[in-house]
Amino acid sequence: MNGTFEIKGGKQLKGEITPQGAKNEALQILCAVLLTDEEVRINNIPDIHDVNRLIEILGAMGVEIQKHGKGDYSFKAETLDFNYIQSPEFKKESARLRGSIMLLGPMLARFGKASMPTPGGDKIGRRRLDTHFQGFTELGAEFRYDEKEGCYSLKAKELQGKFILLEEASVTGTANIIMAAVLAKGKTRIYNAACEPYIQQLCRMLNRMGAVISGVGSNLLTIEGVPHLRGTEHTMLPDMIEIGSWIGMAAMTKSEITIKNVSWNHLGVIPGVFRKLGIAMERHNDDIYIPAQEQYTIQKFIDGSILTVTDAPWPGFTPDLLSIILVVATQARGTVLIHQKMFESRLFFVDKLIDMGAQIILCDPHRATVVGLNHEFPLRGTTMISPDIRAGNALLIAALSAEGTSVIHNIEQIDRGYENIDGRLKALGAEITRI
Incomplete structure (x- = not known):
């Protein structure tokens, strides 16, 4: 409208x-619900177009969503509908929202595959996505870009921890790589990581879910991979x-x-x-x-x-x-x-x-x-x-x-x-x- x-x-x-509630935090935290098959309850979610659109996309992907009250939802991602993720409808919906790029890390970590169209968002100049994909390939993912379809896809039998030096301290890039690394095998270290309060919030939430992330708030994050994550509750800044x-x-x-x-x-x-x-x-x-x-x-x-x-x-x-x-x-x-x-x-x-x-x-x-x-x-x-x-x-x-x-x-x-x-x-x- x-x-x-x-x-x-x-x-x-x-x-x-x-x-x-913080828009930029919400986009990261909502993507993180894909990392566990248990229930994640989130409070203080802002009622705005970009966030509501991401919640709709999660629902269409097969995540069970319950609304408890204003800004208070729970999410349960037991299984995902990969047929929907391949569909033109998913391509259309997720392309309209830049934040949807952060669905890639959790999908790749938990299901070993992920795909996404070129995202939309603000017209404020070029915002490169290279940081995200460099991080994923360093962790051992295979990356393909289909120019005709305008679609990125990733797959990995197993992600392997690695020392990653980011070219730029990209906030969404850091969030995406953290979410991929929490379930990888071994130790990942991300240097020149973004250290925004919203990244700190994401790390604290993942740690409550059973992840092992240290260096939170600094630009050097150390992540010890774990086999699976639990549910949790989280409140936005x-x-x-x-x-x-x-x-x-x-x-x-x-x-x-x-x-x-x-x-x-x-x-x-x-x-x-x-x-x-x-x-x-x-x-x-x-x-x-x-x-x-x-x-x-x-x-x-x-x-x-x-x-x-x-x-x-x-x-x-x-x-x-x-x-x-x-x-x-x-x-x-x-x-x-x-x-x-x-x-x-x-x-x-x-x-x-x-x-x-x-x-x-x-x-x-x-x-x-x-x-x-x-x-x-x-x-x-x-x-x-x-x-x-x-x-x-x-x-x-x-x-x-x-x-x-x-x-x-x-x-x-x-x-x-x-x-x-x-x-x-x-x-x-x-x-x-x-x-």
Whole structure:
């Protein structure tokens, strides 16, 4: 369903908002249910397109699924329907969802074979899948790519533990290789592994299921293969991208907002980067309290040079929040350079902000300089199209702060990553209508 949001901007918001379960964690954890024939119960699953689509794919693959309540499901993958996995329908469904690539590792580990069409997802530049397949072949899988069908297939009589040095610290690649290695024979060591909180969550869950993974939280993981895994229960972390988005929204709309249950210890540098833009926030137990601020001033570096905000693999600053930082900077006092290193073409949404009156110089596909307007010249409402999940949310925040009415089309891109976003914003006093 592809709808439109109409937003009357320029209103101060107030109240509490609770982040949803983490989308990127959910996609990994749901794939991991294939590693055991016992029941796995998962809580705090976000009710969003991408996650619901993966749950539907699991059901069609033959996994027994029970819904106990909101965001609370159990999964039992006793057997899989490999006829369905070969079918055109599976190819069509899984190709629409980039996260489906993480079904390969568990399928290969437990059933000795797996296949998958070229996945879809965001248009934010090339995201290579080489890391995944290099890992699988190092563990002893045979890899084939059928160009005519656009389909990858893997098979292995037995996976064998190995020292694997990843070319890039790919999050989904690391997750996939971990899931393949937990049932492999012998010891696997993954160096230059991604170490995001979501990867840590996956490792902890697998360890509760009987896997033997050490080095969790570092970039060197050691996995002792085991013959089988048990069932378990797991609760998702809150989504840190949402938490960062609400911090930015509070600053842009001069609002007093409390973000509930944020799991502070897993936020890394996120609060610190927003503080560098001059946004005041306080830690109240596990909540973030943001007071209403009339203005916020971007800090300079110690030598007086202009602040640069760049993305980097965890524990660096997540690329998913750079679009939010960019929007928030448009109304700050001062200047900042945003450097998007990890993906090309993720900054192309700035032309929409320039239409709204923002002062931004797009230097190249990776860098933008933002000259803050210090809330003296509010952005103006306009009509725009959401290009991807994260930019869509950034444009939504811009619209909430802008004078006049804004229209955002293609909001399916926002719904893919954010649960009932209009309902939750209305509860804070936002004027937003879904058409």
